[in-house]
Amino acid sequence: MRILHVISSFQLGGAEVSVVQLAQALQGVGHTCCVVQVVAPRKPSLQGKKLVRECLESGVKVVELGWGGKRTSLLTSPIRLARLIRLWAPDLVHSHTDLPDFVVSVVTRLRPVKIVRTIRNTELWPTRPLTGRIVEQSFRDDMVVSISADASRAYDQLRASHSLPQSRYRAIINTGFCATEVHREKNRSILAARYEADLSKIQLCFAGRFVPQKGLDILIAAIDRLGLRARANLEIHCFGEGPYLAELKAAKASGLPIKIHLPVPQIAELFSAFDYTLIPSRFEGLCRVSLESLIAGTPVIASDAPGLRETLPNDWPLTFPNADTVTLATILCQVASGAFDDKMDALRSRGTEWVKSRFSMDAMVRAYESVYELYLSGKPFSLDFRNRGREG
Structure with missing residues (x-):
């Protein structure tokens, strides 16, 4: 599969790190991934540069859209992203967090796209409810993955608050982590x-x-x-x-x-x-x-x-x-x-x-592969991939 991941920017943040790790892991098992930044940071950080380097070293393509600050980026990124989608022809466009959702929602009005969204918070559009409503109205039967049960409930509440139907393609997939040597x-x-x-x-x-x-x-x-x-x-x-x-x-x-x-x-x-x-x-x-x-x-x-x-x-x-x-x-x-x-x-x-x-990287990657394939097949689903591991 060709998967285009859309993030806000290559900056210090848990969501961005998680997306890069997911893209690297998917690339490692035979998929082709691209990570796209839609908002140009005011000042590129060391962490952001490190994330870009890690993508490139693992074979993940990087595209940095947006320029001139947040507002200008959000105005120009939809057109540039639509062009990138036309040229790169992904099977799926996977949006992560609110600003990427905004940009992708505009793109859906310009061309048909298979959309996946990962809900990464339990407070959605808290300071911009009107923008959130406009964005959500653009999504109908996109695939919605929540990283926790609480995030899934937040999505349900957001859709209900705007009298919008929930997607027929749903999953809960916890973020995965790799054990590291402790010094x-x-x-x-x-x-x-x-x-x-x-x-x-x-x-x-x-x-x-x-x-x-x-x-x-x-x-x-x-x-x-x-x-x-x-x-x-x-x-x-x-x-x-x-x-x-x-x-x-x-x-x-x-x-x-x-x-x-x-x-x-x-x-x-x-x-x-x-x-x-x-x-x-x-x-x-x-x-x-x-x-x-x-x-x-x-x-x-x-x-x-x-x-x-x-x-x-x-x-x-x-x-x-x-x-x-x-x-x-x-x-x-x-x-x-x-x-x-x-x-x-x-x-x-x-x-x-x-x-x-409960939070295995391998399990997360297998879960995403499964739901990607199910979504492309067109068969509705509602799945919970959380691993209820035993405690001693």
Whole structure:
């Protein structure tokens, strides 16, 4: 099959990394893939350049559409994408996230196209509902893949809110991950040398955009509830950038045990250096940071937010109710007092095995191959490919 994947841009982001890995894996089993960027980034990032390089090295074609910023890109990309589709003649055009959906929706008005969409979030068009409605009206019986049950419900709610029928071609396919070799002690040395970590303290990591969705304000409020003794035992590293940076700096200036760092390409390679990863998100699609942390052997302290709760083992003891700063503060206090120290080996093992059993890269690729073929055959389906692996 010839599959054209459409993404927003080659930038730091879980969706973009997942798409590149999917395209590489499909290319590796005999398909022909192309990844298309529809929005030109203001400033190309090291992570974006790395993603492009990884595509090219694995034989995946790369096309960078869009120029002159986001608005100009969204005006010009549909025409350029329609031309690319005519020349490259894909069997399927696979759109990932909202801006690609917008561009592809315009293309569908210009020429008939077999469309696949992957729903990667549980909040769809929250700030542009009218645009979302116009986009959704363009899609009728496209193939819809959701990366989690929560994302699938979000799609159902979006279609219902606009009185639109659901697609007859549906599937739930979890994002896949590959187990990587863990170098905990080496990475802790890097953490100390490069990020000035005091390894005598408990090391916690937040990695993500500094935006409301990711719940940094929830985390700051919870840390603020801690007593001086608990604060003295913790060191919380925040990797990212965004509009909450000023609040984060103010919290650090007030004496909270926070260190602020710019985004780091391939941050997942560093997760094993930390004792815990913090994920106070309000909503996710299927949280990549959670899965990457668990497979690296780092326990996750996380909210039970939609799209995040599905990444955690059943009855995970480090979960707190969404936006509940009191319970999060209680967990942090327990962490600071060493309440989980004798359970760390069990938590690490349980988390790693959970990801291996439910979020296999091979299983994801086989699932996509299956639904691609079914969709092209024209036979309606509704399938759930989630692997309900056993826990010990």
